[in-house]
Amino acid sequence: MIRKSLAVFSLCTILLIASAALAGLEPGDAAPAFTLIDTEGAEYSLQTYLDDGKIVVLEWFNPDCPFIKKHHLNHKTMNETFAAAKDEGVVWLAINSSAKGKEGHGLKRNQRAVKEYEIPFPVLIDESGEVGRAYGAKTTPHMFIINPDGTVAYNGAIDNDRSAAKVGETNYVAAALMALREGKKIVMPETPAYGCSIKYEN
Amino acid sequence: MKNTINKSLGNPSEWRSRPPKPILTAMSDIHPKSLLAMTALLIGTAILCAGCSAQKKPQQPTDSNPVVVTVEAVPDAVAPGESVTLVYRFVLAADWHLYWAGRNDSGFPPLIDLELPDGWLAGGLQWPAPERHVSPGDILDHVYFGELVLIQKIGAPKDAQAGRKVAIKADVQWLACKDMCVPGRTGLSVEIPVKTQVVATEPNPASKAAARLPGPLPDRTLETEWEGATFHIHDPRARRLIFMPTEDCGQLVDLLNDGQGDRLALRFKPRGGTVGPVRGLLTIENEGGDSFTYTIQFPATVFPDAPSGG
Numbered sequence: 001m002i003r004k005s006l007a008v009f010s011l012c013t014i015l016l017i018a019s020a021a022l023a024g025l026e027p028g029d030a031a032p033a034f035t036l037i038d039t040e041g042a043e044y045s046l047q048t049y050l051d052d053g054k055i056v057v058l059e060w061f062n063p064d065c066p067f068i069k070k071h072h073l074n075h076k077t078m079n080e081t082f083a084a085a086k087d088e089g090v091v092w093l094a095i096n097s098s099a100k101g102k103e104g105h106g107l108k109r110n111q112r113a114v115k116e117y118e119i120p121f122p123v124l125i126d127e128s129g130e131v132g133r134a135y136g137a138k139t140t141p142h143m144f145i146i147n148p149d150g151t152v153a154y155n156g157a158i159d160n161d162r163s164a165a166k167v168g169e170t171n172y173v174a175a176a177l178m179a180l181r182e183g184k185k186i187v188m189p190e191t192p193a194y195g196c197s198i199k200y201e202n
Numbered sequence: 203m204k205n206t207i208n209k210s211l212g213n214p215s216e217w218r219s220r221p222p223k224p225i226l227t228a229m230s231d232i233h234p235k236s237l238l239a240m241t242a243l244l245i246g247t248a249i250l251c252a253g254c255s256a257q258k259k260p261q262q263p264t265d266s267n268p269v270v271v272t273v274e275a276v277p278d279a280v281a282p283g284e285s286v287t288l289v290y291r292f293v294l295a296a297d298w299h300l301y302w303a304g305r306n307d308s309g310f311p312p313l314i315d316l317e318l319p320d321g322w323l324a325g326g327l328q329w330p331a332p333e334r335h336v337s338p339g340d341i342l343d344h345v346y347f348g349e350l351v352l353i354q355k356i357g358a359p360k361d362a363q364a365g366r367k368v369a370i371k372a373d374v375q376w377l378a379c380k381d382m383c384v385p386g387r388t389g390l391s392v393e394i395p396v397k398t399q400v401v402a403t404e405p406n407p408a409s410k411a412a413a414r415l416p417g418p419l420p421d422r423t424l425e426t427e428w429e430g431a432t433f434h435i436h437d438p439r440a441r442r443l444i445f446m447p448t449e450d451c452g453q454l455v456d457l458l459n460d461g462q463g464d465r466l467a468l469r470f471k472p473r474g475g476t477v478g479p480v481r482g483l484l485t486i487e488n489e490g491g492d493s494f495t496y497t498i499q500f501p502a503t504v505f506p507d508a509p510s511g512g
Contacts, residue, residue: 066377066385099338103382129339138307138341163310164377164385196383197308200338 024136025155027189031146032134036095036124039111044093044124046146053148054091055180057082057173059158060132060198061094061123062104062140063113066164067195071141072117075167077158078141082121085177092121097132099201104140129200139195143173145180153180156191263295268378269386275356275370276408279395283360286394287408290314290374292350298380299345302332304448304482306343310377312352317371321359328353331416331483331495334444342458344446351411356394364398416483419496428503431477435466435484442487445498451481452502470505478502 025031035045049056059078062068071077082092098105110123126132135144145154154176159168172191179186261270270293280286292300292312301309316324329352332344356370372390377383405413425436435443443466447454454460455469470477480500487493 064382066383097339133339136340138339163313163375164383165375193307194310195308196379197337197341197343198339199381200341202338 024138025144025152027152027155027186029152031144031150031152032131034126034131034134036126036131038122038124039107039114040122042122044122049091050146050148050150054089055085055148055153055177056146057085057090057092057177058135058144058146059092059094060137060140060142061096062098062196062199063096063109063117064104065140065196068104068140070164070167071158072113072119074165076118077167077171079118079120081158081171081174081177084174085181088177088181090177094119094121094123095126095131095137096123097126097129097137098199099129100127102199102201103196104199127201129198132198132200137193137198139193140198141195142193142198145173145176147180154186154189155193156188157193160191162194263293263298265295265380267386268295268298268380268384269293269300269376271374271376271388271390273372273374273390273392274407275392275394276406277400277402279397279400280356280358280362281398281400282358282362282364282396284400285355285357287412288354288356288370288372288392289407289411290352290354290372290390291407292346292352292376294346294348294350294378297347298378299335299343299347300350300376300378302344302346302446303327303329304332304344304446305451306345307341308337309343309345309379309383312350312374312376314352314354314375315373317373318356319368319370321361322368322370323357325355325357328412328415330411330414331485332446334446334485336458340458351407351414353408353411353415358394358396362396364396367393367395369393416495416497419484419498426500428477431470431472431505433466433468433470433478433480433500435468437464437486439488440464440486441489441491442485442493444485444487445482446485446495447482450479452476452478472505475504475506476502477505 031046033047035043037043046056096104096110105127107125110125113119114123141158143154143156143158144152147153154173156172158171158173160170160172161168172188176186176189263270272291274289275286276289277286294300301311303311314327318324330350332346335343335345337343370392373387374390375385375387377385423438427434437443441463443461443464445457445461445466445468447457453471453473455471460466460468468480478500479502480498482498483495484498485493485495
């Protein structure tokens with residue numbers, strides 16, 4: 001028997017595809033300022049990190065989304081990408097914009113997820129969706145990298161496999177962080193984010 | 203009607219084939235709730251059907267198992283060198299949706315991997331027109347509610363032996379969403395007898411599905427024009443126009459705010475000195491309220507890149 005693929009969705013085209021609606025923030029745009037509280041009650045402000053000259057990674061998060069489980073539970077993409085960059089002073093903040101009553105919302109649910117997924121960075125709660133909408137965040141996970149000068153360095157997906165099961169061969173965020181570290185140009189500063197839609201307030 | 207494989211399946215060089223793939227982490231792909239529900243359903247069916255007739259009752263989708271998939275071959279037999287159509291039917295529980303294989307902000311379209319005997323060939327999946335679905339946060343997707351029927355041509359080799367039965371296996375994966383998203387996966391199989399003569403009756407599930415596929419725009423007054431990086435579409439007889447880009451369309455700026463009434467102004471992002479091409483589906487809602495969806499294709503045009511730096 002020969003196995004023949006009927007690929008509905010050609011993975012080879014991933015590099016070329018774009019999001020359907022609106023790209024939102026473009027590389028070079030100013031990153032909207034925010035202050036949010038994490039699952040432990042601590043306050044986090046983007047500006048504080050920028051003032052310290054840090055690069056900040058934002059990850060839109062929803063503990064019950066299959067694509068988040070892919071990268072936090074079945075694979076450890078986010079933890080590993082963070083681990084490779086944190087010694088360079090890179091800050092990683094997860095943000096949950098699920099509205100009250102919607103999937104992935106709730107302090108207890110997110111506290112449990114931090115433990116279960118062994119998340120080594122803060123999960124900030126944005127239940128009004130104000131920060132998510134300001135960034136034009138659409139999916140979980142939707143990734144942003146912010147330069148120390150407060151501009152957007154990267155907007156898009158974590159990697160190049162849009163399925164809920166497999167991890168991509170190219171980790172765009174790791175590649176962008178490496179380029180920033182080496183003072184090089186980011187080859188792919190904008191990619192189509194993928195995942196579950198963010199469960200914003202209606 | 204006699205079809206050769208080449209005619210019915212297109213250029214063989216366009217067919218896709220891949221070497222065997224390792225089995226994916228099947229269990230982890232199935233939502234625990236779905237697994238539980240599937241087990242419960244299986245046990246339930248076993249109890250209900252103990253001693254009952256061989257008649258199969260189709261499963262009904264529920265919130266805990268929102269997608270039920272079946273496959274059938276049409277016609278139910280094939281002659282050597284001829285083709286059959288596989289008809290995949292996804293039945294969805296109320297309010298759940300599946301994703302189109304074109305451009306979406308979120309989700310993932312159904313994925314089907316076929317296992318075919320040597321010498322048999324498969325064409326691409328054919329997708330009906332989806333509907334536009336906008337979620338809070340301007341999240342734009344193209345989806346199917348209720349039912350999704352995909353069709354796919356399978357070509358038998360000329361030396362297929364009449365009198366034998368051939369088994370085709372399909373590994374089907376999908377992501378279904380409502381106010382939450384649940385991935386699913388199932389293995390389907392269909393047996394196709396090879397006969398020297400096969401008579402197809404019309405209409406059948408395959409011809410009905412084929413009739414619903416979006417086709418090229420018929421002759422009608424669609425006015426189109428590039429103006430800088432914007433592609434204008436105007437249909438004076440339309441009440442509403444909706445454009446749904448396929449993966450090979452140029453990158454758009456803001457599809458949600460690109461049209462009103464009988465006009466669309468699709469704003470593209472220049473890339474490498476060009477904008478476009480315009481590729482996708484165009485839904486035209488007529489004054490009477492009925493709507494039709496067509497495939498449209500317009501080539502890219504020259505557009506100088508914005509000066510960088512500055």
